[in-house]
Amino acid sequence: MHIEFRHLRTIKAIHDAGGLARAAELLNMTQSALSHQVKGLEDQAGVELFVRRSKPLKLSAAGLKMLRAAEDILPRVTALEDEFAGLVKGSSGRLHIAIECHACFDWLFPVLEQFRKAWPDVDVDIRPGLAFDALPALRREEVDLVISSDPEALDGVQFLPLFDYEPVFVAAKGHPLAGKDFIEAEDFRDQTLITYPVERARLDVFTQLLTPAKVEPRAVRQVELTAVILLLVASGRGVSVLPDWVLREVRYHSDYVTKRLTEGGLTRRLYAAVRDEDAAKPFMAHVLRLARTEPVKLQRG
Numbered sequence: 001m002h003i004e005f006r007h008l009r010t011i012k013a014i015h016d017a018g019g020l021a022r023a024a025e026l027l028n029m030t031q032s033a034l035s036h037q038v039k040g041l042e043d044q045a046g047v048e049l050f051v052r053r054s055k056p057l058k059l060s061a062a063g064l065k066m067l068r069a070a071e072d073i074l075p076r077v078t079a080l081e082d083e084f085a086g087l088v089k090g091s092s093g094r095l096h097i098a099i100e101c102h103a104c105f106d107w108l109f110p111v112l113e114q115f116r117k118a119w120p121d122v123d124v125d126i127r128p129g130l131a132f133d134a135l136p137a138l139r140r141e142e143v144d145l146v147i148s149s150d151p152e153a154l155d156g157v158q159f160l161p162l163f164d165y166e167p168v169f170v171a172a173k174g175h176p177l178a179g180k181d182f183i184e185a186e187d188f189r190d191q192t193l194i195t196y197p198v199e200r201a202r203l204d205v206f207t208q209l210l211t212p213a214k215v216e217p218r219a220v221r222q223v224e225l226t227a228v229i230l231l232l233v234a235s236g237r238g239v240s241v242l243p244d245w246v247l248r249e250v251r252y253h254s255d256y257v258t259k260r261l262t263e264g265g266l267t268r269r270l271y272a273a274v275r276d277e278d279a280a281k282p283f284m285a286h287v288l289r290l291a292r293t294e295p296v297k298l299q300r301g
Helices: 005-017 020-026 031-045 061-089 102-118 128-139 204-213 226-234 282-300
Strands: 093-099 122-126 145-148 157-165 167-172 192-195 219-222 239-243 256-261 268-275
Touching: 005 020, 005 031, 005 061, 020 031, 093 102, 093 128, 093 282, 102 122, 102 226, 102 282, 128 145, 128 157, 128 268, 157 282, 167 204, 167 226, 192 226, 204 239, 204 256, 226 239, 226 256, 268 282
Parallel strands: 093 122, 093 145, 192 219, 192 239
Antiparallel strands: 145 268, 157 268, 167 239, 167 256
């Protein structure tokens, strides 16, 4: 037996309309063509689908089973057609994000909150578990966007600039380094440095300052949460270096002191890595636009 979507639509239309004439109008076909289609379907099934002598026309037991199938299948087909149409128009899709930056959650959540309101049909997810293997995951299409400060030359991948930021030194207000105008690499030799639990190659304080100067802190303490890092710093348990957007709320707090790294300060840039074919999608362009503007508000806050 070969059942097509048009057969399911026919059965439902006749049931809803209560007769062939009205159903034919709904289906934009002649009553004769509709009768022929029903007869052919009954011949395939080997059973009658309608009780012929009833008025209005009623489905037989076999016809009711086909109606239930139509009511189950047709809405799913319609939803699939709508989803595909959305993909073609760029109004729906998937945006799974991997982050190579622990502190990026501070600005990324406000960005995604705005994004979801504008693009409710886009499936959004954050995949922090892929942070250390993010770019290969992007190329395997396991994620769709990677936040990174370390652009690479990769076939099929674009690194699009988002915004510049400054890594900033933070310590307790009464810390011995609080009186300095700026902080140099040598100042860390006798300090406990509190960092996120990532490799040194992804920490600005090492890549931009300590490693080039061949300076090793007295100790390194790794902490998962920004709030806990700041708590430990305020308690005099160590010092830290965090992006400027993270420190927006403590710059004027009586428990902390913030200082630039080196006399001229350090500047870093965040990028969004996306596959070539995704860069021009409307929803991708929108989330990138938000990611270029919202963090700047935090930096100025």
